[in-house]
Every structure is written in C-alpha cells, then in structure tokens.
Amino acid sequence: MNEQAPLIFGVVSQEAAALILSVAVAAGLGWWTLWSQRDIARARLTFETLDRKNWDQDFIEQRVQFGRLRHAKDIARYADPGKWPPEERNKFQEGIKSIQAILNDYENIAIGIRRGILDEEFLFRYMQSGLIRDWEAASPYVIELRNLSHIPHVYVEFEGLAAQWQNNMSYHRTDQPMPHRRRVVSIK
Template identity: 30%
Template sequence: MGWQFYITPAVAVVSALVALRALFSARELARKKSTIDLIEKTESTPNYRDLNAAFSEVRRSGAGFAGLLDDPPSDTRRRQINDYLNHYELIALGIRRGVLDESFYRAWMGKSFVRDWNEAAPWIEQERWRKQPDGSWKYHPSVFEHYERMACRWSREAIRLRDRPRVPPAEAQPITAGDDPLPALRRGDPGAP
C-alpha cells in the first residue's frame, strides 16, 4: 500500500470539514439577517414607534412606572408598556434559542435594552404577583424571565429580581375587573413614590 491509499479518505475528511464550515457560516449569516430584518421591521412600524413613545414617556415622567399601578389593567398605557416589554422578551427568547444573533443585537440595542429593563424592573416585579382563588398571592418568575436573564447577563448593573426577597403585596388593594391587584412598590425602588 502506498501513499495513494490515504489520499481518498483525506480528501473526504477535508471536504466534510469545508462543508461543515459552509453550513455554520450560512447559519450565522441567516441569524444576522433575521436580526437585521427584525430590527428594521419593528423600528419602522407605526405600532412599535407608538409603543416606544409610550414607554419613553412613562420612563421620563416624574411618577415613572409606579404611576401605572393605579391605572386599570385595561388602560391603554398599561397595555402599551406591556406590549413594549413583550417585544424585549421576544428578542431575548429569540437570542436564547439561536434564532437571532446576540452580538449584533447587543451592539445595536444593548444599552437601551438594559436601561429599559432597570427602569421597568420594579413594575415587572409587581406584574409577577397573582392573587390565587384562596386569597393567597403567588409569585410568577416566568413573567419576562428571558428579558431579565439577558439584561443581567449583559450588565452587572441590571436589576436582578430573582435575588430580591419576594414579599407578597398588601391585602388592602381592591381587585380590578379582569386583573389581579398589584402590590405597592418597595421604598427605594426606581419609580417608587
């Protein structure tokens, strides 16, 4: 047996490696294209611009997100804030599942992503509490969990709700039709009165 015997397997291995590299490159390009398409599509739609404007208005207001706690759940502003935060949750989930490109999105929106999380985190914590039929409170950490995880991974300054003590809300709040009452913000939370 001569050296010619080894050429065919070597060529096959090299061909397989080249094919794998091409496959991974194509997947990476597709992820980046999906990320660019999502950013372009959402930021150019009137609906997203309205949601962004509503979120920014609440964020910059003196009352902040604490002012939303007194609004009825059907209030347009509360729904807009929730829809805006759901956009971030979708982004975080897409990144986690490998559908979107994390490094590209982080370079484009990383600071805003974390800033908006920190501003809304106390309100999100209130949204996680749900009153049970027996009158007790249950905390649902899955509400915006992907958004929280991503923001905390991207910045040491991100508020970690999972590290805070979970204190059930006061029982004195009335139940609003269609939603659970929201507990009061804790003293010292951003946006707390």
C-alpha cells in the same frame, strides 16, 4: 506478478489514505460552509427584524408611549388595574398596552438570542444601553406584576438578558464575555 501498494504505517495504502484525506477535507469544508451560511442567515434575520420595527407605526407609537411612562416614578401602578380610578381607566389601558408591547418585544428578543435564532453580537452593539435602561425603568412594574399574579417567571428572559448585558456577558453563551464596542473616534 501482483504487486501490493506501499502501506502507510503498515495499515492503509497511499491511495486509500489520499481518499480518506480528501473526504475529510471536503467534509470539513462543507461543515464550515454550513455554519457560515447559518451565521449570515441569523444576522440577516436580526437586521430585518430591527428594520421592520423601526418603520412599524404601531410599534413606534408604543415605543413613544413607553418612553413617557419610563420616566414616571409610578410605573408599578400599571401592574394593578384596581389602583386606578374609573375616570383614568382609558389612560391606564393605553399605558399597560404600551408597557406590555415593549416588554413582550424584549422577551422575544431574549428568547431569540437564547435559542441562537437572533445574532446576539449585532443586537448587543445596537441596543445594549437602551435595553438595560428600559429594564431598570420597567423592573418595578415586572416585580409588582410577579407579586400580584404569583407567577415568578414573568419576563424572566428579558431580566436575564439585561443582567448579562449589564455585565458585558453573553446571554446565549453565558460563560463568555461580549466583544467590546469599538471606541469612538472623533474627526477633526
């Protein structure tokens, strides 16, 4: 006698349903593992990138020079070499090198965040206030550079990142707010 297995909803046998359920659970677990590993790799890359810059002597020097220029009221002058007297050209060249190094770094960070390569939440917690402060200081330079070069998209990623973070919004997922920072706890 040939007995048929009972059907679930009159369509699939219990054995087939168990197999389908097992495959679905395994696929879901595999997908979750893949995304978890991707998040870990992104966080590791972000940390290593920042850590490398913290110890890179050339970058430290550029950062110190940019810090001096950031406080100058005439940072926009560095966008136009023609405004510098010949005896100050070396000073100008060093200044422009520092400004461009820092702005290029921020532009790369913004692109890395936008593309999902770098961990935005990690960077937001680490550098939000400094990035916004540096954009506010460098924006006259960028505006002058855009006007002189007639290239309106120079450092547009950095500008976009600063604008989003100023409003505590994600740059990668533009419609989502960034998580709030943990509150400061004082220990007595």
